[in-house]
Amino acid sequence: MDLTNQQPPWRRLAITAAALIILAVLFSVIQTNGIIANLPKRDDLYYHWALAITWLLIGFWFVRYINRLFTKFASKQKNGAARAWVIGRRILSALGYLFVGIVTLHLLQVQISSILVGGALTGVIVGIAAQSTLSNLFAGLILFTVRPFTIGQTISFRSYYFSSVEYTGRVIDVNWYYTTLQDGDRHRVLPNSTVILSAITVHSKQETRSFDLTVPYRVASDTLVQDLQKATGQTITGEIKTFGPDHYILQIHVPAQCPLETVRRVLDQAFA
Structure with missing residues (x-):
């Protein structure tokens, strides 16, 4: 069975995310309209903390479960696809932990609006300062996705x-x-x-590139082509095109995967 063709765990992700949201709503209802609302004021703080910690543990378990789903799927993919899924897993994990954190603050009766405004301002400042880094990051995500x-x-x-x-x-x-x-x-x-x-x-591996070289008569074309083949380990061919007063034009055909820096170095030594 080809594991790389398995379907992504979108269905499990959707069910897990829906369960997490339903639990968040349930905890919020318990806090505002449930048992806690009828408790004595002296015990109010303790129950808020108990409810928040309970939600925090459950929320973290759900996010880690989603993380494991994507980690398992990414481990069965090829190199490029695996990296894309790893990035997706990290983004979803960050969003999941952020959601759990916001709900936790709500359960603790912390004013989230002021935190969000401050976070937005901080995000704008950091975004401007890290514009180059973020552009490379999102471009890398596009490369992993489009390939x-x-x-x-x-x-x-x-x-x-x-x-x-x-x-x-x-x-x-x-x-x-x-x-x-x-x-x-x-x-x-x-x-x-x-x-x-x-x-x-x-x-492609079979593709070749052609270059016209101006070669002095003292350098034999056969010798030059043999030196290029020996240095690069590739099959390089050459043919004389025209003759000049003190040189001739040699056209060489180089495989696409041949390192051009090695070709340049050989030519530099031959013409020295």
């Missing part, structure tokens, strides 16, 4: 953020904030907010 590429693929990015310079490499990591490409011995770390605004080219 325009996967780890191990060779891709190219072109964007006005990079002054229209194209970056090509093999994807070795995608996290919440950055996408990392390997280009030969170099690692290029690109912010996710720029990645989702870039033109993305996903290269």
Whole structure:
């Protein structure tokens, strides 16, 4: 049985969330119209705290149950999908704990409105200060959800953020904030907010790229192609296109996954 094709636990999530909301309403009714309303004032505080602690324990159990549902499902997914489900699990957990906390404050008769106003102002200030971080975070969430590429693929990015310079490499990591490409011995770390605004080219394993090289006559074309193949471990072919007074034009065909930095280094040594 293919575990990666199992359906997400939306039904259990909906039932659990509905049960949590019904319990919150029930606890609120007990506080305002139930037994506590008829208790002596001297015992009022103790019963409010007992009710709040009881709700807190039950609410935390429900949120942890939802957390376990998503953790179990994410563990059976492939790498990219698993990360997306982990992010979704964390967001739902945060919302669940926030809901439990608000209801707890209500049961303790704390004025939530003033806290929410202060929290909103704080959120605006923090949001402005962390705008770059948040944009990368949400861009990472989009990449995990849409998955325009996967780890191990060779891709190219072109964007006005990079002054229209194209970056090509093999994807070795995608996290919440950055996408990392390997280009030969170099690692290029690109912010996710720029990645989702870039033109993305996903290269197939059979795809090749062609480059025209101006080669002096003292460098033999066969020797140059053999040096490139030895350095990169890839099948590289070349053909002479035209001849000049002191050079010739050699067109080489390089596989898409071939590290261009290694090609540059070989050419630099050959033409030195």
